[in-house]
Amino acid sequence: VRIAGVTVLTSHQEGAVPQIKSAKKRQRQTESRTRHNRVQRSELRTAIKKVRQAASKDEAAVALKRAEVIIDRASSKNLIHHNAANRQKSRLHKAVAGMT
Numbered sequence: 681v682r683i684a685g686v687t688v689l690t691s692h693q694e695g696a697v698p699q700i701k702s703a704k705k706r707q708r709q710t711e712s713r714t715r716h717n718r719v720q721r722s723e724l725r726t727a728i729k730k731v732r733q734a735a736s737k738d739e740a741a742v743a744l745k746r747a748e749v750i751i752d753r754a755s756s757k758n759l760i761h762h763n764a765a766n767r768q769k770s771r772l773h774k775a776v777a778g779m780t
Contacts, residue, residue: 717759724754731772737779744776 698704727747734740748769755765 720754720757720759724750724759727751728768728772732775734776734779737776740776740779744772747772 698707727743727750731740731743731747734743751760751765751768754760755762760768
């Protein structure tokens, strides 16, 4: 990562270049999974925001159905803890129920 013209190493890059073939593979897999998880987390956050920012209760209900699917998928793939998923869904349901 370059900041103000200076190359800054992130924590997993701290000059440690793996020499062993399996360690190189593990590093590639980790980077690939990190990218994938980042996209999934972003999709999750966006879905939650759409429910909270919905203009009407009907619009929020539609967004809530979509968000529930995404939250459940994230939970089943261990992107977020299942208790956190249930808490988010509960809070979203409560927010939609409170809309007028």
